[in-house]
Amino acid sequence: MIGLYGIGGSGKTTLAKEVGKKVEELKLFDKVVMAVVSQPPNVRDIQGQIADQIGLKLKEETEFGRAQRLATRFQNDKIFIILDDVWGNLNLEDIGIPLNKDCVVLLTTRLRRVCVSMDCQSIIELPLLNQEEAWVLFKLRANITDDSPIELRDVAAKIVDECKGLPIAIVTVGSTLKGRSFVEWELALSKLQQSQPIDIEEGLRSPYACLKLSYDNLRNLVAKSIFLMCSIFPEDHNINEEDLIRFGKGMLDDLGEKFETMEDARREINAAINILLDSCLLMPTNKPACVKMHDLVRDVALWITKKEGQEFMVSSQKVPRMLMENETQIDTKIISLWNMGKNFKLSNQLHCPSLKVLLLHSKNSSEEPNVHLGGMKALKVLAFIRFSFGLYNNWHAPWSMPQSFESLTNLHTLCIRGKKLGDISFLGCLKGLEILDLMGSSFDELPIGIVDMKKLKLLDVFKCLIGKSPHEVIGKCIQVQELYLSTNNSIFEESVSLPRLQRYHIIAPMNDVSDVEPQRFGASKVLCIGGANVSALSLSMKDVFCRADILCLQYCIGGNTNFPSNANYLWLKECKEIKLLVDNMIEANANIGDSSINCSFQKLVKLHISHCFQLQKLHFSKSSSMHNLKTLTLSFCEGLCTTLFTPSIAQTLVSLEELNIIECRNLRHILAEEEEDGNEDNNYSDHGPLLLAFQNLRTFEVIHCHQLESTLPVSLAANLIRLESLIVKFCSNLKYVFGGGKADNKSIDIDIKMPALQIFLLLNVPSLIGLCPTILEKNIVWTVCITNLNQLCNQRPPQPLQTFLNLTKFAISIGGQRLQGIFELQVGGMFDCNNSLKDEEPLKLNSNLSELSLWQLRGLEFIWKGPTQILSLQSLKEIVLRECSKLKTIFTSTIVTSLPELRSLRADYCYELEGITSADWLTNISVANSNYNVCFPKLKSIDIWGCNKLKFLFSYSLASHCPSLQTLGIFSCSELERVVDGFEGKAGDDEARNGGSGSEISEPESIDEVQLLCMSIQFLMVQQLSHHSQQARP
Structure with a gap:
């Protein structure tokens, strides 16, 4: 544990963050996480911060259970944890932070004694700047x-x-x-x-x-x-x-x-x-729409208030003594008490004649005292909040209303969140109220008295449980300028008039708004409605409809030709009558019935269409501009049969960053070759108009689109310079990742570079032939895959490898017979090309790949083939092989010494697999050969299933290269003769072998050999499933 201490504001947090970034960049640890502790420490919150950063959901109720879950999660990882702003001794095990050599903790604090009490092995003072x-x-x-x-x-x-x-x-x-x-x-x-x-x-x-x-x-x-x-x-x-x-x-x-x-x-x-x-x-x-104040800056702010004579009484988890006793607070302007628990007690009569703000935040509704408000006539802001902003639905005991609400004649803002209220008719007496915030509370009905609050500008009943529909009362509040409403009732069936409405978040009955919720922050106008007849909306609701920044429609009928909107985010789900999505000013105005309303998709940033089975086309006029669109997701739109984009629309998609096409089973083309009217002015064969199309695309995903034979034309693939993730799954008819078109058949060189690609996944594409048609390959320089290497003999490093070196995850599963190798350098084409590289330094290519998964590659014969000491997979941690029927060995001499970070190896049903390494390496290496470093210094786990040609797993030499091996499992390998082969000096090896295919293995010597050579082994199992026999050693 390392302790970093220094005065507040000296840069401890900033330095700790930079250390975390550097550690992550250098890949010194599997996980790097940071949690703010603060004062007083909240163990549950710290656990939540850590879990969020490692993608773990903590469902346990108790802190102990959550700690156990975190500790288990970190059991096999090297982790670097930053605990920021620690004020006292902290029990790390109570949080779930393991105390072992694989866990390093850096804590920051203002107090050196905290470092000492936490037993920090290294204590560093952060001095002030010179x-x-x-x-x-x-x-x-x-x-x-x-x-x-x-x-x-x-x-x-x-x-x-x-x-x-x-x-x-x-x-x-x-x-x-x-x-x-x-x-x-x-x-x-x-x-x-x-x-x-x-x-x-x-x-x-x-x-x-x-x-x-x-x-x-x-x-x-x-x-x-x-x-x-x-x-x-x-x-x-x-x-x-x-x-x-x-x-x-x-x-x-x-x-x-x-x-x-x-x-x-x-x-x-x-x-x-x-x-x-x-x-x-x-x-x-x-966190969206949030800011923070440095704790030293906060201290100064509180000091300033005191200097300026406007005392702020602020406390967390502890009630100041003077508020528990009957003392008059003449100068106190603000009282703010947070996270009050079971011992939350105040004087029944607070004497604060100058008090402007009273904010009481409690952990439970039943924990708040009944406060008499009569002595606070100057009060302008009153807030009673349960838990944090936006938490709702878990009401406990009914809330005890404060007394003397009627005396608060100057009250401007009333905030009651997360309370069980019942009758709230008392609100009618607050005639001067401008902001009424009841978010997350439950009550019988919205009182008619608020209609007479002529100054009321903001009404928030979002996520409230209301006994009687509030629509009638809200519809009469013509003075309201901002409305926040979510309801299980149909939205405003009767005609309403809200002429002053400037900002609104209205969510009427919808099954799922999880995709919408994060988008609400920062949006001024949000409308999410379900089950409505869009064509029959009242004029006032049509205005709300068209002005929405975020428009979400579910189960809606009507409006089957277009959806006019000025939205930044349009979300359509299960709107079964939609056949066309039209962006056309003339048609839009005709449909909405008001030519004064300017509706188009020019502002659209995100478009999400799901389960609209009748949708046949996205129809955009030639004048349409989609230059702001960043995210497009189409899912379960089986009516889309022909083409998604025309060339003229594609050329406007200069900002598109994410394209997801899922379960559009009948879609044949993503990009059409020609305009629908046959006009060739903008056809992509001309190249020019599409030079900028998809240039900012970062994520491209195609799943369950069975009629697609390719994704994009090869000529357009050259634009994908920022693509980070390319995922194609379950596309049964896909022949090429990038297909040919008229432009691609021309004799023109195409330079395809994808330098940003990190994830390349092909899964269950059984018809795949290659990345592009063979007829095109002679004109293409690939940077995304390895092909046609003979064309690149003068390039250093070879361009086909370059994009693979940037990948962090590579997975491929095609279920086909064609693919023979993953990484291949042909010596004849690469190094025997007129001796062009004879006098140059040997190539050394370093890859960032951390996970390699190869599934159902029944024609795969090798993973790496080529000269030695070329490729270094220095970041590779996990290899998974499944149903690679022709693969005989996993590692060859060209790659076996370049895997310093490998932790896990699994091979399932690779029926021709004979061993982990090839024979050429086994014959060249021996115990005495000091020229070889340890090959697998961090390999912890090996699992082999159903590899029937496997006769032995290790040579004696290889076993000695696995010093960290902890778990070894061999299951249902019918021809396995022994685990370790060639263990010199052991008598009776021949007798120990059974030699029969499928026979039970009874060779404790071989298992002992593994334990002798791999000193860290903790679990070893050899199991023949066909004979229900096994050997296991703890």
Whole structure:
């Protein structure tokens, strides 16, 4: 365990992240994960963070069960775990982190004593930056160059001195001063020199002063207010931007900010958040629509509030003493209590006459005290939240309503999330309310009284369980500007009028919205409806329909000629009446009945069509532009019989990154050769119009498309320079991965390069002949596969190998007889070509391949064939072979010494397999041969099933090259004579052999030999299934 400690803001987290990236890049460990611990530590949350990063779902209820699951998952892996922001002793076993030599932990902390108490073998202090390092960092952030005026550089150097080498201070001050006038720079320096906080510890005075300066330099008052508000959330909390908008709007009145619409407030607050991000006072996170505040910055923000006389009382898991007793809090402006548990108790009568915000966050509804609100008449924001933002559906005991709601005449925002409420008719008394957020709560009905809330601008009843349909009440709330609604009822069967609606997330009955949910963040208008008659929508709903950023339709009828929309994301599922998807302005306006509505697919970024069995065509006019489309998924559209794209449409797909075609069983072509009208102006045979088509494609997947004979034309495949994943599965009629067309038959050279390809999977394509028709091969230089190597004798390294070297996963299964080899270099064509390479250095090709799976390759005779010491599979960890009927050996002398990372080897039903290695290697190597390194230093597991020609697994020499072997299993290999062959000095070897095909093996000597040569062996089993006999050694 390694401990990294240093002052807050010194860059511990940043350094730890960089170490993690480097470790991952160098592949020193199987897994690299990072978890934020924070204070107080939440074991369940830490376990969740680790599990998410390794793709593990923890379904266990108890922390102990989750820990056991994690420990089991890590059992056979080398792992590097970063625990960030540790404040006290942490029991790693309670989390599920194994304590063994294969697990290395790097923890970061502000306290050296934490490193000592955690028994860190290495303790590293992260010092502050020296003067030169600080100056380099500041110049970068403040945009200071050698060409900047010398006066400015002098002032900048003095400011850097005041930052005392603390990275976070340097970054924030530099960012806020960038682009400011010289006078402002001088003023900043003066403030730093004169303002040294005396009420904080000595070591933090300079950082506090620097961060305070960054706050003072914020010209935007809204940004200052939002900055201080971010401090009311717990340390390391993912602060939802929507919370800042809803809570912040209620506070902006004090700044004199009056917003007529929610959209105005949203724009202003979003701009403020961006200012804070640019100033490095907030940090981005990986969670959508969230930001974070560094814990030192948060400390400074709370210190600023105290200095400015607006006390913020913020606590996590512990209630401040003064709130448990009957004390008056004159200056307290905000009370924010988070993660309150069973001992959550407050005084029944809180005396906080200046309180503006009360936020109570509890783990369970029944744990909240009944608070009397009468002493908080200045309150503007009131929030009662169970668990985190967006958690719903698990209601416990009914929630005890706070008393004296009617006294809150100044209340602007009311947020009650995840509560079991019952009767909420009391809401009708809150006439001044502008934001009503009941997300995830249950109640009897939406009270009619909210219709009279003339100032109500935002209504959120998303994922609420409501006894009576809320549609009638909502339909009368003409003042509402933002609506968030999910319901199991049909959407607005009656005519409604919401003339001021600017932003909406409306999800009416749909079976599955899991694909839609992540897309909602950041979208302003979302409409997901099921079972509706699209053609019979009211005029107001047609407007909502056409203005949606995200439009999802399931089980809908009507609108069978087109779906006009300005959507960025269009999702259609099981809409059985759809025959055509049309992008045509004239037809769209005719269908919607309103020519003033501008509807097209020009803004479309993501298109997902599923189970629309009658869909026959995607019909786009020649004027259509799909240049923004990034993702296209078509699944279970059996009505698509001819072609997906015409050349004119394909040429507009310049942004397409992901193309998935699944279960379109009757589709014959992905790209047509000619336009539908026969016009050859844009046919792909002309090449020119398609030069940019698919140039950004990264993922291409074709599954269960049985009429396809090829995917794309070879000429178009030359565009796939960014393709990372190519997957073709269960396409029974596929003859070529890339097919020929008119253009491809012309005598023109085609240079196909796929340098980014990482995953290439061909599975169950029994009719496959090759990657392209033979007639085309003479004109093609491949970088995706190995073919026609004789054409490339003067190239170094050979281009056909180059893309394979970039692959991390390679799997192929065609169920056919044609493929003979995977990696092949022909000596005659490569090295005997007029002695052109005779005097040059020998080639050394390093591959990134980590997994190799070969299934049902019944014609496969070799995996590698060619000169020695050419290819190094230095990253290969796993090999799986299944039903490779003609394969006799797995490793030859050309490759056996180039597998330093191999961990697992499995061969099933390779009926001609005679041994792991070929005879040429066995005859050249011996125990005394010191020229050979250990061939398989990390091989842990070997499993052989149903390989009937296997007579022995190891030679004596090979067995000695497996020092890490732990598990060896040989099952149903009917001709197996012994496990180890050629073990010198053992008497009675001949007698130990049974020599009969299919006979029971009774040779303990051979098993002992394996255990003697492979000292780490833990489990050894030889089993003849036909005779129900076995040998096993623990």
